[in-house]
Amino acid sequence: MNDFIRIGVLQLLAAYLFLAILIFIVRKRGIGREQEIFFAAARMTIQLILVGFLLEYVFSQEHFLYTVIILLIMLHFAVRNIFSRIRLSIKPELKRVVIISMLSGSLLSIAYFLFVVLSLDPWYHPRYFIPISGMIIGNSMTGVALGVERLISGMNDRKELIEGALMLGARPSLAAKSVVNDTFSAAILPTVNSMVGMGIVFLPGMMTGQILAGISPLRAIEYQIAIMLGILGSVSLTVYLLVHFGYRAFFNTRDQLQL
Amino acid sequence: MMDAFILQAIKYMDILDIAELKIPLQKVTCLLGESGSGKTTLLRLLNHLISPDSGKIYFMGEDLSELNPVELRRRVVMLPQTPVVFPGSVEENLLQGLVYSEKPQVPPEKLTMVMEKVKLSKELHTPAGVLSGGEKQRLALARILLMDPDVFLLDEPSSALDELTEKLILDSLTEYARSQGKTLIMVTHNRRMGDFYADYTVFLEKGHIQKTAEVAACE
Numbered sequence: 001m002n003d004f005i006r007i008g009v010l011q012l013l014a015a016y017l018f019l020a021i022l023i024f025i026v027r028k029r030g031i032g033r034e035q036e037i038f039f040a041a042a043r044m045t046i047q048l049i050l051v052g053f054l055l056e057y058v059f060s061q062e063h064f065l066y067t068v069i070i071l072l073i074m075l076h077f078a079v080r081n082i083f084s085r086i087r088l089s090i091k092p093e094l095k096r097v098v099i100i101s102m103l104s105g106s107l108l109s110i111a112y113f114l115f116v117v118l119s120l121d122p123w124y125h126p127r128y129f130i131p132i133s134g135m136i137i138g139n140s141m142t143g144v145a146l147g148v149e150r151l152i153s154g155m156n157d158r159k160e161l162i163e164g165a166l167m168l169g170a171r172p173s174l175a176a177k178s179v180v181n182d183t184f185s186a187a188i189l190p191t192v193n194s195m196v197g198m199g200i201v202f203l204p205g206m207m208t209g210q211i212l213a214g215i216s217p218l219r220a221i222e223y224q225i226a227i228m229l230g231i232l233g234s235v236s237l238t239v240y241l242l243v244h245f246g247y248r249a250f251f252n253t254r255d256q257l258q259l
Numbered sequence: 260m261m262d263a264f265i266l267q268a269i270k271y272m273d274i275l276d277i278a279e280l281k282i283p284l285q286k287v288t289c290l291l292g293e294s295g296s297g298k299t300t301l302l303r304l305l306n307h308l309i310s311p312d313s314g315k316i317y318f319m320g321e322d323l324s325e326l327n328p329v330e331l332r333r334r335v336v337m338l339p340q341t342p343v344v345f346p347g348s349v350e351e352n353l354l355q356g357l358v359y360s361e362k363p364q365v366p367p368e369k370l371t372m373v374m375e376k377v378k379l380s381k382e383l384h385t386p387a388g389v390l391s392g393g394e395k396q397r398l399a400l401a402r403i404l405l406m407d408p409d410v411f412l413l414d415e416p417s418s419a420l421d422e423l424t425e426k427l428i429l430d431s432l433t434e435y436a437r438s439q440g441k442t443l444i445m446v447t448h449n450r451r452m453g454d455f456y457a458d459y460t461v462f463l464e465k466g467h468i469q470k471t472a473e474v475a476a477c478e
Contacts (some may be wrong), residue, residue: 053447058311065297160339160341160343161343161345163308163339163343164339164343164345165343165345165359166308166332166357167306167308167337167338167339167343168333168336168337168355168356168359168360168402168403168406169329169330169331169332169333169336169359169360169361169406170329170359171329174358174359175359178346194401251427254307254310254324254328255328255329256307256309256310257308257330
């Protein structure tokens with residue numbers, strides 16, 4: 001069974017009507033964001049065209065090096081994206097923790113998912129490796145970006161409580177415990193919440209894609225359930241590493257709070 | 260008698276510049292001076308919450324910078340001017356100091372005893388957040404009394420109290436410190452209080468020691 005409807009160029013252009021309507025509304029109401037919206041849509045189009053060609057090429061080349069290079073590029077942009085998203089200033093020590101948590105957390109989760117859950121063979125099979133890694137890295141990136149912002153603002157907002165605990169002889173880990181725990185909860189909450197509405201409020205992207213490509217919904221949910229658990233695991237692991245080591249960036253070697 | 264603290268050639272930003280200062284052991288010392296004279300900064304240095312830019316601080320003869328800061332803060336506990344109230348009940352707040360300093364928990368009778376000492380008559384299960392400013396100050400004081408450290412660093416411990424409660428608490432606090440052989444270092448800008456309660460007074464002015472004096476017992 002493969003009754004997949006192909007979208008032709010004209011049909012694709014027809015979809016841009018949505019963008020035209022939005023730009024018309026924004027312009028008419030004087031909101032002044034038409035340029036931003038136009039460039040965002042243009043960027044999305046160009047990026048996806050390029051990635052389409054790139055993946056087409058990589059999928060045709062059965063060599064592990066292409067997969068590894070793409071994985072490294074994804075990780076690199078994920079880390080850059082985290083730093084560019086955060087409006088607060090980040091200490092160099094915290095930057096190091098962000099990089100290490102993103103790399104180790106995502107790579108461990110990807111390896112477990114692909115080699116244990118999926119038993120991928122060959123291990124670098126790009127058709128599976130790249131999209132699944134993309135989903136895991138993308139979600140971990142969102143979690144870590146949220147986590148870093150919450151950690152910085154939490155340490156600043158609760159300065160008095162943390163110093164109050166230090167004055168009483170608390171170790172930094174105990175003094176910062178409430179900030180660390182709240183940061184962890186806040187950063188994994190969007191992933192946990194997205195699981196709640198899944199299948200009722202919306203059909204997740206990967207499952208939708210598979211169904212559109214003609215795969216049985218029963219097969220598609222297997223993948224979706226597994227990948228959601230993989231994403232949950234990776235987000236939790238990266239955020240845990242971030243908060244577990246990241247809070248220390250706010251203390252010096254004399255266990256004094258340094259914001 | 261040995262000194263609790265000896266400070267030598269201490270400089271901290273443009274806030275403190277102390278050539279030498281000795282704070283006696285097992286005595287009540289009052290730090291006096293106008294606001295902005297560096298009293299709180301001095302307490303923070305003694306609690307090792309901050310470190311001097313230059314100079315040495317000795318605690319019981321040992322270089323403070325070489326001591327484990329967490330261990331030191333468990334022996335030299337500080338009470339900030341604005342009382343810190345942690346989320347939870349009065350009981351949880353009282354016990355929080357013991358939790359932080361990893362000391363064994365105490366029986367409920369002991370909690371009642373310290374609350375009496377600071378004249379705080381509240382149920383243990385009362386949420387600490389609903390207490391008034393003065394009650395929070397007494398709660399924070401009771402918390403450190405329960406910890407039973409060697410040195411108490413108190414930053415204006417009675418600033419939010421009325422005159423009568425202030426007197427009752429300071430009487431009880433200084434009596435406790437003297438009877439238990441504790442060192443009490445208390446910041447105040449009330450000179451009369453310093454003269455009344457202290458064994459030793461230190462006058463600070465714009466970050467410098469203006470004078471130190473032993474006070475004759477007058478109780």
